[in-house]
Amino acid sequence: MLFSKMFIPTVKEIPKEAEVISHKLMLRAGFIRKLASGIYTWLPLGLRSLRKVEQIIREEMNKKGAQEIIMPFVQPKELWVESTRWEKYGKELLRFVDRNNRELCLAPTHEEVVTDLVRREVRSYKELPLTLYQIQTKFRDEIRPRFGVMRGREFSMKDAYSFDVDEAGAEASYKEMYEAYVNIFNRCGFRFGVVEADSGQIGGSFSHEFMVLADTGEDVIVSCDTCGYAANLERAEVGIIEKGVARKKDLHKRVPTPGQRKIEEVAAFLGIPADKLLKTMVYNTNQGIIGVLVQGGREINETKLKNLLHLDFVELASESVIEETTGGPLGFSGPIGLSIPLYADRDVMFMEDFVVGGNERDVHIVSVNIDDFAVKDFCDVKVAVAGDKCPRCEGRLNTTRGIEVGHIFKLGLKYSKAMNAAFLDKEGKEQLMVMGCYGIGVSRIVAAAIEQGNDENGMILPAAIAPFEVTVLPVNTTHAESLEIAHAVYKGLLDKGIDVLLDDRDERPGVKFKDCDLMGIPLRVTIGERGLKEGLVEIKLRGEKESQKIRKEDIIEKVVEHVQKLKHL
RNA sequence: CGGGAAGUAGCUCAGCAUGGUAGAGCACAGCGUUCGGGACGCUGGGGCCGCAGGUUCAAGUCCUGUCUUCCCGACCA
CATH class of the missing domain: 3.40.50.800 (Anticodon-binding domain)
Incomplete structure (x- = not known):
């Protein structure tokens, strides 16, 4: 190409709308232009990079025997009702009606459509396994689009879906895709890591995320250098450090703590370290109000909580709910005398002579021990921090940041069951297909490459991705x-x-x-x-x-x- | 959806406290001088001051509403 003939609108000024480096550079180098919040045009230069990424993905998918198709971007409500996601997906699913008042949505993902396709066309075990993929535009009406194409509302994604006759087959398909992903991200020139992840909205039993390591990444990765354990912060487990505790009881005393609500305030007021306090958080869930206990200074991991208790939603209870259930105002909640179910982090088992809220304004209780109240269950509910014990070995955890560019899920029977995707096995018996799904954020990869390669003069792109x-x-x-x-x-x-x-x-x-x-x-x-x-x-x-x-x-x-x-x- | 900020030339922004001829730099067009790291001079084009109401003799500036964009929290490739 001749530069003089090519449409490359570069700009010197740093665009006001951009926050992260990749977004700034993509605008400045004439890769993209914004049309609306989270919606971008790809200009010739950016598109060349995007196409190169697509091609790498295509080649590696094809190598694994996956077959390319393209599914519709606009989809009917009925399929989504069938999978129960019409109600569950929430507001990210952009819905609208056509001239005949038919309800439709813009596809944020394609499980429903492929499952529908495959259940109609595949009858026999002889036609399985089958992996189909597409590179297609997705639309998710994100609450807050940001960072340019990194978190756009409209974005390009490669999504693949595998269908197998049994669990072992699904396992094998998953492994194939895992390998393909490693190849793809190597070819893109990324420094990346693979982590255990929460499967979120897509569902299924377990999943891995592929994370490009970058300080500006939106995700926090928790990992152990000793054994190689790595997980997304929202899922990261924490090992237990056991120690003996005296089973003391009934030593507690109420003390005045006027106006001291926060952990740090109470700790400073009483002249004790924050870890001698027990934090009591009241949550509103679809199974009613619950209390969650964690050592002072630690945070509760709501994703872990949700998964442990099999909840559909959790949110911190409002001030009025706290007052109703505990009898005291926000900031003075404690486990003693509460009738709601209490779940405690496992650390709490080993706490001794600690301080809790008194469930009364300006009152805390000191010299409290674990037998002074009833805990329904001890579980791993805290947010992991660097220095915590690894859940798999004796090592210590550390944290880095990453950009999620790929996510693979073992779906199991979730969709095949809901939508009755079945086949006949050798014995002529009807069986449900075992599914997996595998996503790559194609447009995000371009941004991630720039996050990982840049200096004060601009982008430093790997040859495989550069325009x-x-x-x-x-x-x-x-x-x-x-x-x-x-x-x-x-x-x-x-x-x-x-x-x-x-x-x-x-x-x-x-x-x-x-x-x-x-x-x-x-x-x-x-x-x-x-x-x-x-x-x-x-x-x-x-x-x-x-x-x-x-x-x-x-x-x-x-x-x-x-x-x-x-x-x- | 909650909290914060901003909308003035294509871009980055000044002007607004105290109402009175709409500005700068960059970009763009012409001419000249330059030519190994975003040159210089001269000339020129370009504005529903986000939109709608209101106050006023007079509104970019004051008031009300509204839309859009961006940032901080909950979603996710």
């Missing part, structure tokens, strides 16, 4: 020889199958260098009057400071060599 592999940059296009050589190099590289951009614009060199850096093109060939006098041209890697001078006759060969090296990482 072009090479820029040929004649410093002065009015210098006939420069331009002539530039064209020759450009043609030569095209012939070798290299993705090359020729910056043939009559611009000052600085402008062209800046644009080239901004766009993150991994390799730059600079052709200038000065070097040509000695028969030399320059080659520079985007990620490196120094350029090398190459004899102009050798340039094609050298560039091809470099590109190959860059792509095979």
Whole structure:
């Protein structure tokens, strides 16, 4: 491509709307433009990157025998009612009616549609296993879209669905996809990790997330260097540290703590460390009001709580509910005398002589012990923090941040049961298909690559994702020889199958260098009057400071060599 | 949905406390000088001051409403 002919609107100013680096750079480099909140146009340069990511995914999926299809973006209500998600999915599901008052939605995911397709068409075990995938636009009416295409409402996703005759088959399909994902993210040049995750809205028994490691990531990853355990913070378990406790009882005394509501306030007021306090949180759930106890200074992990107690929803109780159920105001709740079910973090088992709220304004109770109140169950409900014990070994946990780019789920029978996706086995008996589903955020990958590769001058993209592999940059296009050589190099590289951009614009060199850096093109060939006098041209890697001078006759060969090296990482 | 901020030229923003000719830099067009890291000079085009009401002789500026965008929490590829 010739730069002069290509639609590449770069900008110098930092766009006001952007917060994270990838969003800023994608706007500045002319990759994307916003149409509405969370909805973006992909411009030629950005689209080239997006297409490259798609192609990598396609190749790796096909290698595993998955077959590409495209399913509708607009879907009828009926299917969603059948899977019960019409009511459960919530407001992210954008619903509307057509001219005939038929209720429809924009697809946020496609389990219903594939399951419907496969149940209609597949009758026999002989046709299984089957894995279908698509690369398609999704729409989720996110509460808060942000970070550009990282969390858009409309976005491109690769979603694959596997159908197997039994659990073992499903296991094998899951493993195949897991491998494909590792290959895909390696080819994208990512530093990434795989973590155990919560399966959320999609459901199913367990799942893994593929996380690109980046400080700006929205997710927190908890991991153990000793045994390799890694999990999303919302699911991360914490190991127990057991220690003996004296079974003391009935020693507690009520003390005045005027105006001290927060853990830190009470701890400071009583002159004790925060971990000598017991935090009592009152939750409103679909199974009624419950109390959750955790050591002071620790947070309760609501996702874990929800999964442990098999709840559909949990939310902190309002002030009025707290007063009704405990008899005291917010900030003074404690377990003693409460009649609601109490669930305590396992740490609480080993606490001794601690402080709890008195369920009365300005009162706390000191010298409390575990036998002073009844706990329904001790479980792992706290948010993991760095330094906690690993749940799988004796190691310690640490935390990093990541961007979720892939998520694979074992769905089991969830959808096949709800929608009756069945086949006949060898004995002629009807069986339900065992499903799995596998997503990759395609547009998000482009953003993640930029989060992981950038400097003060712009993007530093891996060759596999960059819109072009090479820029040929004649410093002065009015210098006939420069331009002539530039064209020759450009043609030569095209012939070798290299993705090359020729910056043939009559611009000052600085402008062209800046644009080239901004766009993150991994390799730059600079052709200038000065070097040509000695028969030399320059080659520079985007990620490196120094350029090398190459004899102009050798340039094609050298560039091809470099590109190959860059792509095979 | 709750909490916060902002909407003025294509972009980044000033002007608004105290109402009175709509501004700067960048970008864009023309001419000239420049030409290895976002050049300089001159000239020029460009604005329903988010939208709708209101107060006023007079509103970008004051008041009310509304829409949009962004940031902080709950969702997720």
